[in-house]
Amino acid sequence: DFNAIDPSVLRAADGRLWLAFGSFWSGIRLVELDSATGKAKAPGREPLSLAAGPDPEAATLAQHGDDYFLFVNRGLCCRGTNSTYEIRLGRSRAPTGPFLDRSGQDLRQGGGSLFLASDGRFIGPGHAGVGRDGTNEWISFHFYDRERGGAATLGFRRLSWDRDGWPLVGEPI
Numbered sequence: 823d824f825n826a827i828d829p830s831v832l833r834a835a836d837g838r839l840w841l842a843f844g845s846f847w848s849g850i851r852l853v854e855l856d857s858a859t860g861k862a863k864a865p866g867r868e869p870l871s872l873a874a875g876p877d878p879e880a881a882t883l884a885q886h887g888d889d890y891f892l893f894v895n896r897g898l899c900c901r902g903t904n905s906t907y908e909i910r911l912g913r914s915r916a917p918t919g920p921f922l923d924r925s926g927q928d929l930r931q932g933g934g935s936l937f938l939a940s941d942g943r944f945i946g947p948g949h950a951g952v953g954r955d956g957t958n959e960w961i962s963f964h965f966y967d968r969e970r971g972g973a974a975t976l977g978f979r980r981l982s983w984d985r986d987g988w989p990l991v992g993e994p995i
Contacts, residue, residue, distance in 0.1 A: 824848045824869075828949060831855070832883035832917060834890070840917045842872060842881040842892070849874035849930070850881040850894055852918060872919050873912070873929035880949035883917060889987055890914045892921040893950040894934060902972035905946025909963065910934030913988070924988065938991050943969040944977060952981065961991055 825845040832840045839855040841862075851869035853862050872881065878894040885891070891913055897906035912921030912929040920928050927933030938947045944965045951962040959981040967975045980992035 824851055828880040830882040832885065832890075833857075834917045835885060835888075838917075840883060842883045844869075844881065845879040846877045850878050850892070870918055871930055872921060873934070875932050878910075878929070878934070882950045882952060884952035885917075886983060886989070887987065888915065890917045890921075891952075891989060892919070892929060893937065893952075894929065895948045896934060897946070899946060899948055901946070902966050903945045903968050905948075905966055906940075907946035907948040908939040909937045909947055909950050911937045911989070935988075937989065938963065938979075943967055944994065945972070947977070961989075 824847055826843055828845050829841055829843040839857050841855050842852050844851040850873040852872050853869045856863045872892055873894050880895040882893040891911055893909055893911045895907050896910055897908050899905055899907045912923050914921045922928055923933040923935040945968050947963045947965045953960050960978050961981045962978050965975055965977050966972045978995050982990045984990055
């Protein structure tokens with residue numbers, strides 16, 4: 823009863839490989855992958871639930887220090903400048919969760935701290951990607967550009983961290 827789309831792969835600090843996936847219907851799921859084959863390590867085992875209602879999509883797992891972060895989208899995508907997508911997140915000490923937002927609410931119970939929402943020309947930001955370029959960390963996301971008639975566009979912003987270890991999104995580049 824789940825979609826096997828919008829994947830994110832993470833190699834955890836211990837070397838284990840994880841795949842987060844799923845969208846909309848019944849939430850975000852997680853399976854461990856075999857590092858040698860890239861296939862499910864335990865085929866047939868029910869995937870773990872990482873996030874549920876209201877309709878999470880587009881999971882991205884990232885690690886910073888000892889913490890793991892799960893970025894998910896909530897809202898509606900693919901409606902141009904009428905999209906209501908926004909990126910929310912939770913933090914855990916393990917890639918398997920539970921992922922809790924800043925107020926302590928579990929993403930499996932509909933939690934998720936707001937990370938990036940529509941702002942000015944940037945409408946419906948979605949499917950975060952986290953990467954590093956030397957010492958700089960970046961967040962990528964798609965959005966609909968209000969100044970270009972709602973054109974689907976890829977955005978990048980610098981990623982930083984607050985004193986409590988939560989990610990902060992920088993100004994558009």
